[in-house]
Amino acid sequence: MTVTTPAGLDLRSLLHGLPGVDKVGLESRAAALGTRSVKTTAKAAAIDLAIRMVDLTTLEGADTPGKVQALAAKALRPDPADASCPPVAAVCVYPAMVPPAAEVLAGSGVHLASVATAFPSGQAPLDVKLADTRDAVAAGADEIDMVISRGEFLAGHYDKVFEEIVAVKEACGAAHLKVILETGELGTYDNVRRASWLAMLAGADFIKTSTGKVPLAATLPVTLVMLEAVRDFRAKTGRQVGVKPAGGIRTTKDAVKYLVMIHETAGDDWLDPDWFRFGASSLLNDLLMQRTKLTTGHYAGPDYFTLD
Template sequence: MPSPAPALAPADVADVTATDSALRRFLHGLPGVDAVGLEGRAATLATRSIKTTAKAFAIDLAISMIDLTTLEGADTPGKVRSLCAKGVSPDPTDRTVPSVAAICVYSDLAGVAAEAVRGTGVQVASVATAFPAGRAARSVKLADTAEAVAAGATEIDMVIDRGAFLAGRYLEVFDEIRAVREACGDAHLKVILENGELATYDNIRRASWLAMLAGAHFIKTSTGKVAVNATPANTLLMLEAVRDFRDATGRQVGVKPAGGIRTAKDALRYLVLVNETAGDDWLAPAWFRFGASSLLNDLLMQRQKLTTGVYSGPDYVTVD
């Protein structure tokens, strides 16, 4: 296993992000990723099973970690209100089912979601910064962020400029994340790396550290809009990064895999990854989320089967 990055005091963070050359030197000095070892460990952990009482607890935990998402061009206020109602009370026949962590929508619908979940404890996550491509002027991205927060978003999911990152303009990406973090005010910032476009595991590790150094509250795998989104291997790598970042700086950062996580079995495998890699400090909605639209339905069906012994099938839950 590679050595973690060296410990960083606040002054050290300022030093490594002071210039483009210093930041490049730090990021390229991070331990290289053993792709075979990473994928092998992810595959091994995927074989772990969770049974009976532990499984019931894990299903409820997974439900409470969902950012219930709709990010389609055909989204309407009515669809968002319906999604919010489902997120607040996933199973109206069983009030013991926990609410989801957040409702994730486009910024123009953040106000609708905020009104619908007011007083429930469910957060409103808005994608921003020219999601999903991130191809816009910084002023546009900051305005998009500020408008979402003003409308009631309590969390912002931003996309990094992958073109700048892949061209090696690390300080430019760092400065943009810092600017968006400032525009968030009290809202939490999730930084989407779009792992499928970063090409290598080394790049994913560097982008993870870059986002965390810039002040991200969460790092997120993907937009869900490209061919490769969350995978056990790239999520495992990000979990290693947040673990090592806390060891180095004392600051804890969350992880959000998004895209392609559709079944309860998938979700429980990711919870095993969290527990075995970062530790149980991350087994809470404050530190781990699932970005998903259909995952909740399967979790509800599996929960009902555990509770009653009967599997009711897909008609048991609403189709969003």
């Protein structure tokens, strides 16, 4: 079956008709944006915004209901010593861990995201992926993080990937769909741009860089390509899509670089937890330490924050 895009082109022509990415220019632009100095009140605002954007994630084989519930409790009150510290955006877990997390998060306003569709490899038959998705939604997840089939994408079977995303989106029902491109396995920035457009055309609510399970995770240049893609997509179709870099973002400094990049690329509409998320686990503690440094006036230490 040939998928026809809103522009009337077939998918392959549209994706290959996207302008190529200037690798050197992109990387130097991302590096230049990373040198901005954000201090004092602006820094405090950036830290609070970054905390509100965190998808607090645990995706380990060793996850237990108790551990997930502890993490969910942390999501609600990241800094127990300071009530002015905002909650994070969401908790992100495996489908089997959705029910225990839902118990803690119900009615709190903190979203519950579940990875699905044979995370992290995506190498499973479509009906298994759809069942995985429906189960997670039925268990209480209101956001689904799906992985695309990189194998099919790299083989050039764009229609197949497109239809898969459409089918998962349908299985999601009211739940938001984040599509993980796994940019570390796509090879080139051109592919990242194509995969972004493919996912957005298929109905993704968010495009996400990585699973966090391959060595090359979120980087500034890759996220810059994706921010340009969502900006251009909205200009063309009027629909706004969110961006979620995930994996490898560990420090407040890194997080602030991303915020600067959003401001300079996609625009301030995306400076909101509804449109931008950080998929992270250790980032939150660093944000809390920097926040504590600003409120107390002395450097904070990891001994005073939870291990998770």
